[in-house]
Amino acid sequence: MTMIAVLVFLGAFVLVALPAMAFASSPSKAERKAMATLDSALGSHVPDGRQQILNLRKEKRASTIPWLNRKLRQMEVLPHVQRLLDQADTTWTPFKLLAACLVGFAAPMYVMYLRWGFVLLELPVALAIGMAPFLWVVYKRKKRFYRFQEILPEALDMMVSALRAGHSLIAAMGLVGRECPNPVGSEFRACFEEQNYGLEMKPALDNLTDRMPLQDLRMVATAIMIQKESGGNLAEVLDKTAQCIRDQFRLKRDIRVHTAQGRLTGVVLTLLPIILGVLIYFVDPEMMSVLWTKPLGVKLLWAAGIMVVIGALVIRKIVNMEV
Numbered sequence: 001m002t003m004i005a006v007l008v009f010l011g012a013f014v015l016v017a018l019p020a021m022a023f024a025s026s027p028s029k030a031e032r033k034a035m036a037t038l039d040s041a042l043g044s045h046v047p048d049g050r051q052q053i054l055n056l057r058k059e060k061r062a063s064t065i066p067w068l069n070r071k072l073r074q075m076e077v078l079p080h081v082q083r084l085l086d087q088a089d090t091t092w093t094p095f096k097l098l099a100a101c102l103v104g105f106a107a108p109m110y111v112m113y114l115r116w117g118f119v120l121l122e123l124p125v126a127l128a129i130g131m132a133p134f135l136w137v138v139y140k141r142k143k144r145f146y147r148f149q150e151i152l153p154e155a156l157d158m159m160v161s162a163l164r165a166g167h168s169l170i171a172a173m174g175l176v177g178r179e180c181p182n183p184v185g186s187e188f189r190a191c192f193e194e195q196n197y198g199l200e201m202k203p204a205l206d207n208l209t210d211r212m213p214l215q216d217l218r219m220v221a222t223a224i225m226i227q228k229e230s231g232g233n234l235a236e237v238l239d240k241t242a243q244c245i246r247d248q249f250r251l252k253r254d255i256r257v258h259t260a261q262g263r264l265t266g267v268v269l270t271l272l273p274i275i276l277g278v279l280i281y282f283v284d285p286e287m288m289s290v291l292w293t294k295p296l297g298v299k300l301l302w303a304a305g306i307m308v309v310i311g312a313l314v315i316r317k318i319v320n321m322e323v
Contacts, residue, residue, distance in 0.1 A: 078094055081094040081097065081098075082094055083210075083211075084137060084138070084141060085097065085137060086211065087141045087144065087145075087211065087212070088137045088138075088140040088141040088144060089140065089144055089182075089183065090137060090140060092137070097133055097134065097137065100133040101130050101131065101133050101134055102130070104129045104130040104131075104132055104133060105126050105127065105129065105130025106126075106130075108122070108125060108126045108129045108130075109122055109123070109126035112125065112126070124305065144183050145212065145214060147183060148183045148184055148187070148212055148214065148217075149214060149216055149245070149249060150249070151180060151181060151183075151184040152184060152216055152217065152220075152242075152245060153242040153243075153245050153246045153249070154180070155176045155180045155184045155188065156220065156238050156239070156241060156242035156245070157239075157242055158172075158175060158176055158179060158180065159172040159173065159175070159176055159238055160235045160238050160239045160242070162175050163234055163235040163238070164235050169201075169224065169234065170192065170195055170196075173188050173191060173192045173195075174188075174189075174192040176188040177189030177190075177191075177192045183212075187208060187211060187212055188208075190207075190208070190211070191204045191205065191207065191208045194207060201224070201225070201228060202225060205221040205224065205225065206221075208221065209221050216245045216248070219241055219244070219245070220238070220241055223237045223238065223241050224238075255321050259319040259321070262315065262318060262319040263315075263319050265315065266311075266312055266315035266316060266319065269308075269311060269312075269315070270308060270311070270312045273304065273308055277291075
């Protein structure tokens with residue numbers, strides 16, 4: 001039965017993947033238009049005798065499949081997913097993330113249903129596996145934000161030195177974009193390039209804070225805009241802002257050290273029932289199987305799972321302190 005399930009899954013994958021790869025490998029209408037424009041620029045013959053216009057705007061593609069890309073772009077949730085992927089600095093498209101979540105949910109669900117035949121037990125496990133790609137993207141996003149906050153004071157010091165040396169604010173941002181490591185360098189470089197293409201300072205800073213929605217960066221953007229409107233010594237303002245960010249970052253680290261025991265306690269209390277249940281199942285499967293073969297055992301299992309989740313959320317709320 002397991003072999004049949006594997007063959008059915010492989011057959012469905014081939015039926016879906018091969019046409020998708022065929023559609024993805026064929027050039028889209030926009031790509032054909034760009035190639036025709038390049039041929040025209042090189043002196044090739046244009047059939048209608050008119051010069052074609054090439055769209056140079058930067059567009060994000062939800063999928064490499066043209067028709068699926070058009071359908072996904074009509075969904076309202078797509079910009080939020082694309083922003084999440086951009087903030088995590090991944091090369092995934094929203095379709096890849098959605099497909100990974102669906103496959104991660106459906107494949108274990110089908111295999112476990114063939115093995116045990118009880119949907120209510122496999123559903124939480126399949127949901128956890130299906131949410132794994134999304135949680136991985138969220139983890140990369142959080143890690144990138146933390147790295148940005150760590151490098152931001154050094155970037156501000158570089159801007160202060162450039163301003164005191166006589167450079168303009170835009171030139172100082174370009175220097176940060178060239179010299180600082182990512183993600184600070186890439187984000188400030190994007191802001192610098194937007195201003196070079198004609199965007200004003202305020203919309204460029206708004207785009208920067210949209211890409212990196214951090215309180216420290218909002219402080220920097222607010223300080224720059226206040227100085228731009230009212231005047232003053234911007235180098236001194238940025239210097240004090242950098243010092244404030246350093247103090248705040250140092251306080252966050254101190255809080256993280258003092259709450260380490262509480263966070264470890266939460267992890268242990270959350271994982272202990274699961275690990276203990278697995279070990280008991282290997283020792284005495286007949287006794288442990290009562291939890292999913294008897295109606296009362298199923299109710300107890302759901303109650304225990306809900307209480308574990310509530311306890312983990314309460315501990316997380318206690319150890320997470322806003323600074």
